[in-house]
Amino acid sequence: MRIARDLSSLRAEAARLGPIALVPTMGALHEGHLSLIRAARREVAAMGGAVAASIFVNPLQFGPNEDLSRYPRDEAGDLAALEGAGCDLAWLPSVEAMYPPGRATAIEVGGPSEGWEGTARPGHFRGVATVCAKLFLQTGARVAMFGEKDWQQLQVIRRMVADLDLPLRIVGCPTVREADGLAMSSRNRFLSPAERHQAARLFAALTETATALGAGQPAAAALAAARARLAAEGFGLDYLALVEPESLRETDSLPGRLIAAARLGSVRLLDNIAAG
Numbered sequence: 001m002r003i004a005r006d007l008s009s010l011r012a013e014a015a016r017l018g019p020i021a022l023v024p025t026m027g028a029l030h031e032g033h034l035s036l037i038r039a040a041r042r043e044v045a046a047m048g049g050a051v052a053a054s055i056f057v058n059p060l061q062f063g064p065n066e067d068l069s070r071y072p073r074d075e076a077g078d079l080a081a082l083e084g085a086g087c088d089l090a091w092l093p094s095v096e097a098m099y100p101p102g103r104a105t106a107i108e109v110g111g112p113s114e115g116w117e118g119t120a121r122p123g124h125f126r127g128v129a130t131v132c133a134k135l136f137l138q139t140g141a142r143v144a145m146f147g148e149k150d151w152q153q154l155q156v157i158r159r160m161v162a163d164l165d166l167p168l169r170i171v172g173c174p175t176v177r178e179a180d181g182l183a184m185s186s187r188n189r190f191l192s193p194a195e196r197h198q199a200a201r202l203f204a205a206l207t208e209t210a211t212a213l214g215a216g217q218p219a220a221a222a223l224a225a226a227r228a229r230l231a232a233e234g235f236g237l238d239y240l241a242l243v244e245p246e247s248l249r250e251t252d253s254l255p256g257r258l259i260a261a262a263r264l265g266s267v268r269l270l271d272n273i274a275a276g
């Protein structure tokens, strides 16, 4: 696996490797990320070229009181995991390489950015969209893989790519879960053993709600019951909602996407599933 840390070596490697399937990450890699690398390998098997992954903890998508400084970092472990999963090129820019002094441009996506994570984390999607546009242009990727775990992010990236006519395809990949259903996430390591046990209840609540909706229970009642259960179980619930899958507008009709964000101790868990 080749490693690039500045833009000129990245461009030289990308030119040599041919069409790129890109997996953008913030590192601290787990099986969820590696499933995206394997999906990228399948894309490369069809189109030729190579798999690239970026590791960049993007300061632009963190709010002033968020966990940028404690975001987990493990460069050596990540590089070994990427190589083992079949990645050909790792792109590890420094903050200075990504954002040289004088930077004055950002990408603002409306529509699916509004509400939910967009409300809980003001400016978050501006940071995500800006760094993803840069990663796409830096690597010249033909295709990029994103996890469904971050459902709203996936819709924001699809909207941006469509609106800006960016010349790549976005592929959404299913959420990889622990045996008890908890969606894998780099931040899960900060859960205490008791919180880790409790955390699986979020996915359970989503599946119970999807079942109730599928059985014909009105959305307002099914959602209210699930919110009350989660609060009683000790979650700090930011939202649990039924939305139109692409626009992220709240809805009460199926098919939809159930999305949730809930705090447990110092960790904010995100999850979502299809409903209907």
Ligand SMILES: Nc1ncnc2c1ncn2[C@@H]1O[C@H](COP(=O)(O)OP(=O)(O)OP(=O)(O)O)[C@@H](O)[C@H]1O
Binding pocket: 024, 025, 026, 027, 031, 032, 033, 035, 036, 145, 146, 147, 148, 149, 150, 173, 174, 175, 176, 177, 183, 184, 185, 186, 187, 188
């Ligand atoms: N469990 C998972 N299954 C599938 N894809 C995932 C999973 N977790 C993360 N991803 C995807 O990996 C990519 C990089 O995500 P990121 O590096 O933020 O990992 P993360 O584990 O989600 O960390 P965080 O703690 O920031 O949520 C994103 O496209 C994300 O949706």
Ligand SMILES: CC(C)(CO)[C@@H](O)C(=O)[O-]
Binding pocket: 024, 025, 026, 056, 058, 061, 128, 131, 132, 150, 153
């Ligand atoms: C897409 C991403 C790598 C952009 O920094 C990040 O938001 C993430 O890891 O999901």
Ligand code: BAL
Binding pocket: 026, 061, 150
């Ligand atoms: N997985 C989304 C990246 C973030 O939490 O900032």
